[in-house]
Amino acid sequence: MVTVPASTLSRYRRFSLFNSPYDAHDRGCAVDLYPETNRGRSPVAGVVVDTRSVRAPSRPYAVSEDHLILIDTGDHVARILHVDPEVAAGDRVAVGDVLGEMVRSGFFGPWVDNHVHLGFRDPDANPYRAAGSLPVEVDVPVRPLDWDGTGVVREAGETYVVLDRPHHPDPGSWAGLAAAPGVVLDGGCPHYEGGGVLPALDAPTPVSVAGDRVGVADGRAVTWGPVTVRANGRPITGLSLFVAQDADFGAKLVCPDHDFAPGDRVRVSVARE
Template identity: 55%
Template sequence: MTGTPPNEADGDAADGDPPEATVSLSAAVVGRYEKFSRVNSPYSAHDRGRAVDLYPRDGVGRSPVAGTVRDVRTVGCPDRPYAADEDHLIVVDLADGWCARADASPGTVARILHVVPEVSPGDRVAAGDALGPTTRSGFFGQWVDDHVHLGFRPPDANPRRASGSLPVAVDVPVEPVAWDGTGAVVERGPTHVVLDGPRRSDPGPPFAALASDEGVPLDGGVTHYAGGGTFEADEGASAPEGTTLSLFGTEIGTVRTDGADARAPGVDWGSVDVRANGERVTGLSLFAARGDRFGVKVVCPNRTFEIGESVTLDVVPSDDPIRLGVG
């Protein structure tokens, strides 16, 4: 799993329906990070693109926003042997200038998680400032890299809650890269491997992502999280609501735009399994990432693949697809 707990700091009632205003992150904000995703998470904070995970290159949790630190809190985590037993919430009152550039209302508040805070209430921070080191949170699945979680709350809303967060748009074009699902293992961890594909050979936008068969760049956990999404494509590749998307020749889901940013709509995954060399694995973890080789993890806690081993992925219909929750 990745993301943040839905209501980590208190037990207040939900704040009602989320506002429709969208906070827009520019290339200058996102370009400080190695990769990003809006919906690669089972947690409600990411539901329908209402948060973004930003993956730094160096283990430093740099601020994606400018403003004044309002609050710093430590919260408990699920007990995971591979992770810390506590996480941290940093609340920032956004500067008016930052809000104006992001199309956010004055008084909007940022919520930042998964960083061990080296800042205190009252500190002023600029975009790019170090807030502290990232932490391996117990809210992560074991295959998830350390990252900065960023969400926004409207003025006068409870900043400690995730439910009711504002939609987040990332105004960065993402190149969709086709792939046949074959490659050799170049990285392995306890619960995942990375293959040497997909690759892109021509210069393009800084970020790229795995494309559906229709040429739409994909975001999320395919299909181990119930819903996923798409990125805004570099050449305008888009999928209207109701469009069926396929991967490796099999239908994987349907585009929906209700409650999602129209530039990067969501996807309701269908009932399918991902297989590696003919055996079912948990799924594919997708992001927009930099570089020629990027951004696809094969999540396979019950399989072992060796470095250099050839792997072929496919997708097949399933009567019992894997769906991971937050427990």
């Protein structure tokens, strides 16, 4: 387990350990960090070991190549993705230094904002493989936000909408959608294979969204049930879940080809299949 300290997380407006379909995030073995601007800032200090361009899945909204930056932190090798490097092997970087511009990668969906992907390997492990990173822990308390499933569309993109609820009562502290008493839900519900909770639970526990059960958490991992998320009664792809400290927190609905517009009132519900 590698812990990302509060001082590092404070440089980003949001983070997610489980909101990804790719092996690198299995069991919370990576964290996606969302800066305020498109400048990809380093979440670690150390020496750049290598940079490498990799072909990304072809998507109409994405660049053809993604990038891997490897940084020796002294204890581990950090793997950083989705940043076009302005650094090279041998460069020394500090936490917060600019590594380059973030890119829109085919490795994440069109509803996902640009972000810095961070994972860690033991020094003797192969750092180029997608799978095999160490579990990541975040050293911050997270506040569960209760939600009744309703809200007004604040932002509408081609493949998603963001509601104005639940409201973040204390911007600057970390909060996420409540899954159970004292627990925050993370991940893509149910469109990614699994999700997660913060903090970890000692025993298998049902987790819910807006009062509707969506799955079961065991430790940090969540197994989604056979559920369909609906918005105003119509099936949508799901909910994009994360932890945030910015005032613009709100439920993010993944719904390609939607016809919602800013100002529309929405009620979200979950139906068991």
